[in-house]
Amino acid sequence: MDEIERRAFMKGAAIGALAFSVGGAEVMLTPRQARAQGVVLRTLTADQAATLDAMGETLVPGATEAGITHFVDQQISIPPEQALLEARIMNVKPPFANFYRAALGAIDGASSARYGGRNFAQLAGNEQHEFVDLMRQNKLDGWKGPAAGFVYFLLRSDAVDVVYGTMDGYAHLGVPYQPHIAPTRSW
Amino acid sequence: MANDKVDVVIVGAGASGSVFAAVLAKAGKKAVLLEAGPDWQLDDLISSDIWGRRIKPAGPPFLLEGKNPYGYVYQAGWGTGGAALHYFANFPRLLPNDFKVKSTYGKGLDWPIDYADIAPYWDKVADDVGVSGDAKAEEIWRPPGKPYPMPPMRTFPGGDAWKKGFEALGMRLTPAAVGINSTTFKGRPACIYDGWCHVGCPIGALSNPLVTYLAEARQAAAEVRPYATVTRVLTSADGAKATGVEYYDANKQKQVQEASVVVLAAWSAQNPRIMLSSATDKHPDGLANSSGLVGKYLTAHFASGTSALFDEDLQPYMGTIAAQYFSYDLYDKDAHKGKGAFGSTFMVAGAAARYSALGGVANARLDLFGAELAAFMKRAARSYTRLNAFAEEMPAIDNRIELASDKDEFGMPLGKITHSFNDEAVALFNANFDKGVEIAKATGAKEVWPNKGPMPTIHLMGGTIMGKTAGDSVTDSFGQTHEIGNLWIAGPGIFPTSGAPNPTYTILALSLRGAEQLAKNWGSVAG
Numbered sequence: 001m002d003e004i005e006r007r008a009f010m011k012g013a014a015i016g017a018l019a020f021s022v023g024g025a026e027v028m029l030t031p032r033q034a035r036a037q038g039v040v041l042r043t044l045t046a047d048q049a050a051t052l053d054a055m056g057e058t059l060v061p062g063a064t065e066a067g068i069t070h071f072v073d074q075q076i077s078i079p080p081e082q083a084l085l086e087a088r089i090m091n092v093k094p095p096f097a098n099f100y101r102a103a104l105g106a107i108d109g110a111s112s113a114r115y116g117g118r119n120f121a122q123l124a125g126n127e128q129h130e131f132v133d134l135m136r137q138n139k140l141d142g143w144k145g146p147a148a149g150f151v152y153f154l155l156r157s158d159a160v161d162v163v164y165g166t167m168d169g170y171a172h173l174g175v176p177y178q179p180h181i182a183p184t185r186s187w
Numbered sequence: 188m189a190n191d192k193v194d195v196v197i198v199g200a201g202a203s204g205s206v207f208a209a210v211l212a213k214a215g216k217k218a219v220l221l222e223a224g225p226d227w228q229l230d231d232l233i234s235s236d237i238w239g240r241r242i243k244p245a246g247p248p249f250l251l252e253g254k255n256p257y258g259y260v261y262q263a264g265w266g267t268g269g270a271a272l273h274y275f276a277n278f279p280r281l282l283p284n285d286f287k288v289k290s291t292y293g294k295g296l297d298w299p300i301d302y303a304d305i306a307p308y309w310d311k312v313a314d315d316v317g318v319s320g321d322a323k324a325e326e327i328w329r330p331p332g333k334p335y336p337m338p339p340m341r342t343f344p345g346g347d348a349w350k351k352g353f354e355a356l357g358m359r360l361t362p363a364a365v366g367i368n369s370t371t372f373k374g375r376p377a378c379i380y381d382g383w384c385h386v387g388c389p390i391g392a393l394s395n396p397l398v399t400y401l402a403e404a405r406q407a408a409a410e411v412r413p414y415a416t417v418t419r420v421l422t423s424a425d426g427a428k429a430t431g432v433e434y435y436d437a438n439k440q441k442q443v444q445e446a447s448v449v450v451l452a453a454w455s456a457q458n459p460r461i462m463l464s465s466a467t468d469k470h471p472d473g474l475a476n477s478s479g480l481v482g483k484y485l486t487a488h489f490a491s492g493t494s495a496l497f498d499e500d501l502q503p504y505m506g507t508i509a510a511q512y513f514s515y516d517l518y519d520k521d522a523h524k525g526k527g528a529f530g531s532t533f534m535v536a537g538a539a540a541r542y543s544a545l546g547g548v549a550n551a552r553l554d555l556f557g558a559e560l561a562a563f564m565k566r567a568a569r570s571y572t573r574l575n576a577f578a579e580e581m582p583a584i585d586n587r588i589e590l591a592s593d594k595d596e597f598g599m600p601l602g603k604i605t606h607s608f609n610d611e612a613v614a615l616f617n618a619n620f621d622k623g624v625e626i627a628k629a630t631g632a633k634e635v636w637p638n639k640g641p642m643p644t645i646h647l648m649g650g651t652i653m654g655k656t657a658g659d660s661v662t663d664s665f666g667q668t669h670e671i672g673n674l675w676i677a678g679p680g681i682f683p684t685s686g687a688p689n690p691t692y693t694i695l696a697l698s699l700r701g702a703e704q705l706a707k708n709w710g711s712v713a714g
Binding site: 058059060061062079080081082083084085086088089090091092093094129132133136152153156157160161164165166169170173174175176177178179180181182183 | 230232233234235236237238240241243245246247251256258259260261379381382383388389390503504542543544545547549550553554556557558560561564565568569
């Protein structure tokens with residue numbers, strides 16, 4: 001068996017997409033596809049989604065379009081033992097939705113306190129950058145929630161996941177993905 | 188619900204439990220492995236850092252405290268293969284100076300055995316699972332042993348780049364010994380250097396338990412019961428013998444599995460949790476715990492990583508997650524004595540780069556986000572490489588596992604892991620950054636930086652340490668508890684000190700040694 005054959009021999013097992021609910025049916029989509037199709041969020045509120053979109057994009061350019069909010073929303077809506085989030089391996093206590101609600105609430109609370117009542121999504125780009133730089137260093141006044149540096153770490157990881165942790169992400173960086181068992185294309 | 192009594196019930200189907208199962212099943216014993224997670228198959232192992240998180244637990248059954256809380260889940264296993272399903276398969280040995288630390292330096296603990304007692308079992312394990320490397324070259328640091336069954340792995344520019352830096356400082360690198368096939372081995376294929384080892388190798392080139400000892404155990408009729416969560420070891424009315432275990436099955440129904448021998452192989456944290464949860468009037472402080480040492484002397488490794496970018500295309504995506512080269516040149520416990528440090532350091536160079544997730548390139552500059560991160564990722568994609576210096580802390584009795592008042596879904600008390608590094612360990616962590624940067628600068632790299640951040644906790648050892656008597660330890664050197672002859676402990680929990688190298692090779696060797704001892708003395712041990 002040569003290398004190429006061996007690399008591909010289990011491709012039939014590819015199951016990379018996530019199960020999203022569309023019109024009452026379960027559909028396998030990548031988060032990017034779910035966002036593009038406007039799949040209704042299951043757990044996050046509209047305000048929380050706006051915050052996560054804005055935070056994701058500030059952390060890693062491209063994260064919004066890559067579906068960070070649909071990724072997180074789908075992941076915190078399934079049993080924790082099925083979850084693929086970095087939170088899982090960083091000792092966050094399930095259910096993981098509790099962490100994200102607390103984290104996104106802390107972001108908007110601190111943003112509102114610092115910027116005259118405006119949530120993070122309502123800030124200008126330079127303000128968002130300033131806020132995140134303080135957040136990663138645990139230097140935000142009025143922060144109430146999980147440690148700001150830890151929130152930075154986990155949301156940055158989620159954003160990195162959807163932008164760089166995929167086959168498309170590797171292609172964007174110009175490096176081969178080389179899977180033994182591939183997740184579905186683009187994911 | 189009671190099941191038919193078996194010869195041996197093994198709690199945990201990871202590296203150590205699989206060895207015990209293979210040896211005992213092949214000796215004709217009816218063996219049952221109770222595994223808290225799924226029964227993974229090779230075709231579950233998707234090549235993705237995102238999907239790879241499935242093979243770890245979903246949240247820890249432990250509260251994590253101390254100055255340096257133990258990073259439980261990243262290190263832990265969940266399902267057949269345990270943590271060895273996602274390990275990096277570096278196969279370094281301990282060295283002779285690891286075994287008498289207390290006697291030599293007045294710090295830490297002594298092992299009740301020496302290097303020579305384990306050496307034949309490292310050689311046996313190499314022949315069992317397949318190790319690639321250059322044993323002769325390693326003799327600059329260790330006593331001679333058998334050659335490895337396979338030659339060293341291929342190297343790539345991301346590993347070779349470090350040779351110049353080591354040479355400039357008069358330090359030595361040898362090909363890393365790894366539990367990965369450089370050639371076909373026992374019907375398993377050679378590695379194709381795709382770098383996805385750490386999320387589970389589905390082709391069997393990497394020696395995870397699914398294709399080694401657990402496969403042998405199943406062939407010898409050992410039974411694996413997945414989603415079986417053990418909550419107690421049961422003991423006889425007089426407390427002298429273990430009689431089996433209580434567990435909850437996949438349907439969350441309580442079951443009892445009686446057995447002549449109980450082997451706890453559920454890792455350094457869960458084994459003490461089960462032993463402490465199994466208290467009776469005859470064992471009021473938990474099983475085999477008259478010394479009060481069950482759960483004590485936990486140790487973790489830490490690593491000081493140094494990153495470098497080169498002008499050349501290093502193909503950093505090629506290779507394995509294990510090292511291409513390693514070095515014991517800083518293994519003397521006093522190598523950094525002048526900096527207030529104590530303990531051995533083990534260096535590895537040239538692991539394949541991944542780009543996301545905890546160990547990925549994006550986390551090599553955690554301070555960057557936004558456009559700066561995007562620019563860094565482009566710059567590093569083909570030019571990045573890393574050197575890691577793993578090091579040891581001395582065992583401290585305050586680094587421990589206890590029962591918490593909170594309970595899990597089965598009514599079992601959660602565990603609480605308290606862990607802090609002492610000043611000498613912190614000094615060693617910092618000294619290894621200095622040395623790493625010095626080496627990296629000597630390579631001629633165009634950009635060099637230490638990956639400084641919170642001090643990581645890597646691997647987990649101790650908690651049920653081996654020793655000579657029930658007064659100073661929980662088990663003997665084979666893993667047999669001093670107080671309950673048919674209750675055995677397998678895995679890194681029996682390490683009195685950790686040394687600096689990755690522990691799995693030694694876990695396998697000690698488990699093989701223990702399992703053969705148990706099989707040989709079955710008649711006098713079994714209850």
